[in-house]
Amino acid sequence: MAEPEQTAPAAKDDLRARQANGVWSRLRESDLGYSFVRHPSAIFAAALLGLIALSALLAPWITPQNPYDLAALELWNSEIPPIWDERGQLPYLLGTDVQGRDMLSAILYGSRISLIIGFASVILALSVGLTLGLIAGYFGGWIDNVIMRIGDILLSMPFILIAILISAMATASLPPSLKSALAAPILIFAIAVPSWVQYARTVRASTMVERRKEYVQAARLIRVKSWRIMLQHILPNTLTPIMVAATLNFGLAILSEATLSFLGVGMPSDQPSLGTLIRFGNEYLFSGLWWIVVFPAVQLCLIVVSVNMIGDWLRDALNPKLQ
Amino acid sequence: MNRTDAILEAVALERRFDVSAPWLNRVIERKPRQTLRAVDGVDFQIRRGQTLAIVGESGCGKSTIAKLVTGLYEPSGGAIQFHGDPNRMQMIFQDPYASLNPRWRVGRIIAEPLRTLRPETSAVDLGARVDELLRTVGLSPSDASKYPHAFSGGQRQRISIARALAGDPEFLVCDEPTSALDVSVQAQVLNLMKQLQRDFGLTYLFISHDLSVVRHMADEIAVMYLGRIVEIQPKADLFERPLHPYTRMLLETIPDLKVPNRDRKPMGGEVPSPIAPPKGCSFHPRCPLAFDRCMSERPVRNADVHQGRVACFAAEETRK
């Protein structure tokens, strides 16, 4: 260690990291944490998204009613405007719909469905995209060609069109008894199918760079298995651009789900997502019951905008050229 | 050399690369396929416990030989015969920044060969061995929990050496292990490698473009030019009586320790492209001794010319 050479420039980060103890302070002292606390918009977006996610997950325990328990709905409570209107009533803070359903409860339950479908489809697309991208980039040759050409074909059609086709086809071919139970898995699949390609391309590109590096050769030299090299050596070195893509795609997936549900090929009325709520509310927009459509739409906007703000910050924070 | 004490032999070793343009471009531009002979008929032997150095300018095929020897490339012709335990061959790489996985802690990096080659090793033994290896290469056991970015180039190269030692090697391929380092650090790493060679009885294939580094390390030196070995001699002989004009040219470009301000001749001429090497002796466009035979015929190492140490027609004239 007594070498008379300069310490590598990166060594100062390590110094910073070592001075801090514990996971939280280490996180705050990391480059990403450092950038986070300096970007108020990122903090705001993360706080907003956290609040929405928490309230959505806790919906069954914090909402005044279960909006889909038909027995709990009372018709004489229908079409109540929000609480600040003079006709407003407690506990219906955001009013009720035409069936007497509390809007706030419906929105929180709907956000739950939207967030879960968005998240699950990102996870599914990520697992498929990472696996295929690693295989294509590491082995090359015909297997690379097959995977990437399938991706090209998928990308040659509009994203939403593929999702509509899959969702409509799957729904049409199912017996009615299964439709409702399988609605969410079908949507998750329909959104994941066109979106794995982007992950696969990103991972393939970094894999082709990494696999030539000498640390990979060192592992190959001692005959570490290919799948181990891919998962343990290469994958961790490709994750940075993937994190950005996954975050931005999370917003996109929630929007796609809303679009499909709005078009009537998404979540059914007995388990409505935000998109389904907007679809039904849309019919009453011109009859003066604006709150039935505006509040779910505002919630959808808040979710997507905060996700995208986090994604944009992440992209800038992880891109050394922009710092 | 006695065949039995050679741990590694390369016989008529060849490696070609297809460097053609993509199929569509070839069809449109009517270009033929192109192959590059990175290693073009190379023979050498390395004796147990010794160091064979390969020197030559950039692009002459040194790294390709290293990868052929370690099995990272398959030969296109000829063969590598390794008479040791294939699990005990290791490599030290040139680029200290690319040769360690930036996402792995140093302890895990060093333990990987052990964990792979001897999976039965217990976690406790593994930790103890990593500590021992870190001390062997002059680092501290506490460095095991750090990431590579915390280290300088010379320290990283020590980590690479520790990783290579972890598999208990008998044969090490070192591809320009110090060319990315400052001169002062170079000497320390080279000294460490020499000491390890003595302590563990290692055999080295040592690759470098720098004759002054090679003078420090080698027992025998092979000089490469455009994929071929043009001269191979024991170190003292090569420095005292270089046989090939290219070797003499290389020797003139290294700084003389006794007369550092001597007018050093810059290396004359450009290295031709290995895709279309010159006809005859591929060195003839740069050779001060070239004569007509050199343009048409290709010199080979020949046992009755200077004991097969040189491939050059001019040297044949002065044969012994």
Ligand SMILES: Nc1ncnc2c1ncn2[C@@H]1O[C@H](COP(=O)(O)OP(=O)(O)OP(=O)(O)O)[C@@H](O)[C@H]1O
């Ligand atoms: N995978 C490959 N595909 C095509 N050409 C290659 C490949 N690897 C090496 N070459 C070519 O083969 C020749 C020899 O390369 P090599 O890396 O062995 O040279 P080197 O002597 O190690 O050079 P350096 O000192 O720059 O490391 C070069 O012309 C190089 O461009």
Ligand code: SF4
């Ligand atoms: S063979 Fe001819 S050209 Fe080649 S090195 Fe000898 S003298 Fe020079």
Ligand SMILES: [Mg+2]
């Ligand atoms: Mg090289």
